Amino acid sequence: AQSVTQPDIHITVSEGASLELRCNYSYGATPYLFWYVQSPGQGLQLLLKYFSGDTLVQGIKGFEAEFKRSQSSFNLRKPSVHWSDAAEYFCAVGPNGGATNKLIFGTGTLLAVQP
Amino acid sequence: DAGVIQSPRHEVTEMGQEVTLRCKPISGHDYLFWYRQTMMRGLELLIYFNNNVPIDDSGMPEDRFSAKMPNASFSTLKIQPSEPRDSAVYFCASSSYNNEQFFGPGTRLTVL
Numbered sequence: 001a002q003s004v005t006q007p008d009i010h011i012t013v014s015e016g017a018s019l020e021l022r023c024n025y026s027y028g029a030t031p032y033l034f035w036y037v038q039s040p041g042q043g044l045q046l047l048l049k050y051f052s053g054d055t056l057v058q059g060i061k062g063f064e065a066e067f068k069r070s071q072s073s074f075n076l077r078k079p080s081v082h083w084s085d086a087a088e089y090f091c092a093v094g095p096n097g098g099a100t101n102k103l104i105f106g107t108g109t110l111l112a113v114q115p
Numbered sequence: 116d117a118g119v120i121q122s123p124r125h126e127v128t129e130m131g132q133e134v135t136l137r138c139k140p141i142s143g144h145d146y147l148f149w150y151r152q153t154m155m156r157g158l159e160l161l162i163y164f165n166n167n168v169p170i171d172d173s174g175m176p177e178d179r180f181s182a183k184m185p186n187a188s189f190s191t192l193k194i195q196p197s198e199p200r201d202s203a204v205y206f207c208a209s210s211s212y213n214n215e216q217f218f219g220p221g222t223r224l225t226v227l
Contacts (some may be wrong), residue, residue: 032214043119043206043218051213090158094214101146101214102171107157 002027004091006106013081014114021076021109023091031093033074034103035065039087047089050074051096061085086113119219121207127225133195136222139188140209148216149182149192150206158206164190197226 005024013019025031032051036044048059055067065076074091091106120139128134140147148163162172167184175182179198184190194201204223208216 034215036218043220044208044216045218046215049215101165101210101212101216102148102160102163103214103216105158 002093002104004093004104004106006089006091006109008109009107010110010112012112012114015083016080019076019078019081019085019111021089021091021111023074023076023106025072025074025091025093025104027072027093030069030096032096033065033067034092034094035059035063035074035076036090036092036105037061037087038090038108044090047076081111081113083113083115086111119207119209119217121205121219121222123222124220125223125225127227128197129227130198131196132226133193134197134201134224134226136192136205136207136224138190138192138207138219140190140207141217142188144209144211144217145187146210146216147184147190148208148210149190150208151203152206152221153203161192194224197224199226202226 003026034049035047037047038044047063048057050057050067058064063078067074088108088110090108092103094103122137145166149161152158161174162182164184182192202225204221206218206221208218210216
């Protein structure tokens, strides 16, 4: 079955510290991979995406993610967290080609940033 | 482009009333998705359209929910009659060929 797992429901980091949010997926083939961020009261905004090629992808706001096929993972990282990064983060997977654009979302990781 | 537009942003209604949520996708996008987000159930896909045709409505909770897309620039999600358990934030998203979905700001629905 196709699924996305974000094992950390809630993470707290200190401002300036590094961050890694985990995402594992189960999919029939190499999917398209996405990270979205949702600030309180807002819609989801795309942070970055992986379609093919270089497995380390850069996104907005200083985020990056690495696709590891052998581990079926697409972890999100940031070297130094800012207070404004406090939000909920969603990993999503979708078909690489095919007749549907349907995405499967993880349950999200809520990030709190301590001063 | 203005992005995905949803209206209203907030809706408060009483149980039993009809509720209509509206969405204007990004011009040129041929997929449109309706999601519901709650604390308990997270983000749920309700229904999605391709070229104005409903493709998968398996996420629609029950017959009280219906969605239409009469043309490429407009979609509605209707709840009739509404119940308190329908209280949630409803998101519309659109995408083109590459699966990247663009989300609207959402409609926060409260059913009293």
